[in-house]
Amino acid sequence: MKDVVHTISTCQRINDVLSRVGDRWSMLVVYALRDGPVRFNALKRELGISQRMLSLTLRNLERDGLVTRHYFPEIPPRVEYELTPLGHSLRGPVRALTDWALAHLDHIDAARESFDAQGEPAAGA
Amino acid sequence: MKDVVHTISTCQRINDVLSRVGDRWSMLVVYALRDGPVRFNALKRELGISQRMLSLTLRNLERDGLVTRHYFPEIPPRVEYELTPLGHSLRGPVRALTDWALAHLDHIDAARESFDAQGEPAAGA
DNA sequence: CCACCCGGTCACAAAACGATACCACCCCCG
DNA sequence: CGGGGGTGGTATCGTTTTGTGACCGGGTGG
Numbered sequence: 001m002k003d004v005v006h007t008i009s010t011c012q013r014i015n016d017v018l019s020r021v022g023d024r025w026s027m028l029v030v031y032a033l034r035d036g037p038v039r040f041n042a043l044k045r046e047l048g049i050s051q052r053m054l055s056l057t058l059r060n061l062e063r064d065g066l067v068t069r070h071y072f073p074e075i076p077p078r079v080e081y082e083l084t085p086l087g088h089s090l091r092g093p094v095r096a097l098t099d100w101a102l103a104h105l106d107h108i109d110a111a112r113e114s115f116d117a118q119g120e121p122a123a124g125a
Numbered sequence: 126m127k128d129v130v131h132t133i134s135t136c137q138r139i140n141d142v143l144s145r146v147g148d149r150w151s152m153l154v155v156y157a158l159r160d161g162p163v164r165f166n167a168l169k170r171e172l173g174i175s176q177r178m179l180s181l182t183l184r185n186l187e188r189d190g191l192v193t194r195h196y197f198p199e200i201p202p203r204v205e206y207e208l209t210p211l212g213h214s215l216r217g218p219v220r221a222l223t224d225w226a227l228a229h230l231d232h233i234d235a236a237r238e239s240f241d242a243q244g245e246p247a248a249g250a
Numbered sequence: 251c252c253a254c255c256c257g258g259t260c261a262c263a264a265a266a267c268g269a270t271a272c273c274a275c276c277c278c279c280g
Numbered sequence: 281c282g283g284g285g286g287t288g289g290t291a292t293c294g295t296t297t298t299g300t301g302a303c304c305g306g307g308t309g310g
Contacts, residue, residue, distance in 0.1 A: 050298085050299055050300065050301095051300095052298085052299070052300080052301095053298070053299070056298090075306080075307065075308090076306075076307065076308085077306085
């Protein structure tokens, strides 16, 4: 029973961190920042994320010490975001997940289609 | 520029999969199912998830071919959920992420605290 | 002059989430 | 025999999160 108790608290802790960096936008941003600093609007276009969510996600990431924000008071003002060492350490796990995602997207789509097909055979109209 | 274009579509695809299995409940369920079949209420207690979300998450996971649902018409009726081979293939990436989460939880908390501290110095009372 | 870029915020709608209650079934305890 | 409990789920309702579009200030090109 002790193992179970241990597992429970472990889940709580994982849950805790995942609720911070485990959302898809955060992971996508980490993924997009893998090769160095990127500008705000570049991220926005590349990820297909709304300005608001990108702004929010980046601020949370910055708060959690995963990215740094560099403001260049040029004309036009430029803002670049870059991974911190902590952020870089997350690259590996995120990479594993994105690689898996890329590799199994078709598989998931197929499973979903067959599930939906057998689940609702007379769902037409 | 071709590389950029490639990156863009790649992000879209990753985003696509992540919107399916990239939420924290799905990953937590995969994590909890790593050692074999687990019952509905056992998962609920272990993960600290509401019945509604667990039910939804499990159905989505089943739809995407990541878990299978085994119904035992006993008294009381027992339902167990188990990872499919596809689900097992996700264990690695999820493991990487959960390990990272466990390892860097303190780091994140510290970063957050210092960020909040310097962000709102006169937020007392 | 108007339109567009930059980075970002505001207000609002839509969707997701969480807690609770409820279902049907059966068991155990008193 | 009645009350409370556990099983796996769904329905409802209120809150939180997410997403959409407009808007801001500043500058530049047509």
